[in-house]
Amino acid sequence: MKAKTPNAIDAYVGERVRLRRKLLGMSQVSLSESLGITFQQLQKYEKGVNRIGASRLQRIAEVLGVPVGFFFDEDRQHTAGLRLSAETDEVAHFIASKEGLALTRAFIAIEDPNIRRKLLALARSLGSSQAVTDEHEGWERADETRG
Amino acid sequence: MKAKTPNAIDAYVGERVRLRRKLLGMSQVSLSESLGITFQQLQKYEKGVNRIGASRLQRIAEVLGVPVGFFFDEDRQHTAGLRLSAETDEVAHFIASKEGLALTRAFIAIEDPNIRRKLLALARSLGSSQAVTDEHEGWERADETRG
DNA sequence: TTGAAAAAATTACTCTCGGTTGTATTTTTC
DNA sequence: GAAAAATACAACCGAGAGTAATTTTTTCAA
Secondary structure, three states: OOOOOOOHHHHHHHHHHHHHHHHOOOOHHHHHHHHOOOHHHHHHHHHOOOOOEHHHHHHHHHHHOOOHHHHOOHHHOOOOOOOOOHHHHHHHHHHHOHHHHHHHHHHHOOOOHHHHHHHHHHHHHHHOOOOOOOOOOOOOOOOOOOO | OOOOOOOHHHHHHHHHHHHHHHHOOOOHHHHHHHHOOOHHHHHHHHHOOOOOEHHHHHHHHHHHOOOHHHHOOOOHHHHHHOOHHHOOHHHHHHHHOHHHHHHHHHHHOOOOHHHHHHHHHHHHHHHHHHHOOOOOOOHHHOOOOOO
């Protein structure tokens, strides 16, 4: 008999739901009613036959009085073993850094859109240090008010 | 025109996914590929047209380097350990915006630390000039979210 | 022990919506 | 300003989310 389970994660989540429910001495009927579904459907969730949608998951967490994260094995999260592409990782890392945060805050404080654009253009040209590629430094064609 | 969205929670979750994705400077294609689905399907998730199943949600959280709880509106303190959410929504949203991402990328491309510092200083003075018109450059202390 | 009532499991069925492909539109880049 | 990348929009299809019915297991008082 092939286990028709969507996948192991869903089975695990369902198991956690059942665990928490029993911990509260709740019956399937009771929980399913407060979820607005049949108890048979709840059974599928707990067995891992069907996967639980995000909104429903939140509702379950609400009823059972636990954070959503309770249903997941979050251990792998804080291991910081994020597999991100090189560039993405660089972006994320910078944003999280003191320097990145400072830059963002400083930039947000600039209200004038024109100054913002010019500063961005400056940063760009400083980055591609080799060649500015355009003689005419009119770094902005005055495009119409976009945004 | 009634929004075809399953419900508000799913829309919110999708929004959070998009926010985090953009924060990392990731494209829909890139993320969807690492999820093993089409980018169109990812669009549905982000728009809240389809709800995200538990297992997929965990996978997304994994790829995006956040705990699953990040996608839900429950108590923000869970994500306290996460670098970005320590900041205000304003900052987060800016970083995720087109302008913010462009700025970040441009800045990253600048290798010389001195130029970086000077550019940051410039940004600060440009911002504070409107708000404070101050004399002494105490920009060291400019971390009030709302001036 | 028994037997009835609650809780849980299993099966059969329907129709929504999760997921795909295909095309159009916008945005970025050179 | 065109080519390419990123995103949006639409139509279609089948797995699986959800229901209903029946069966098995558990519980517990008489």
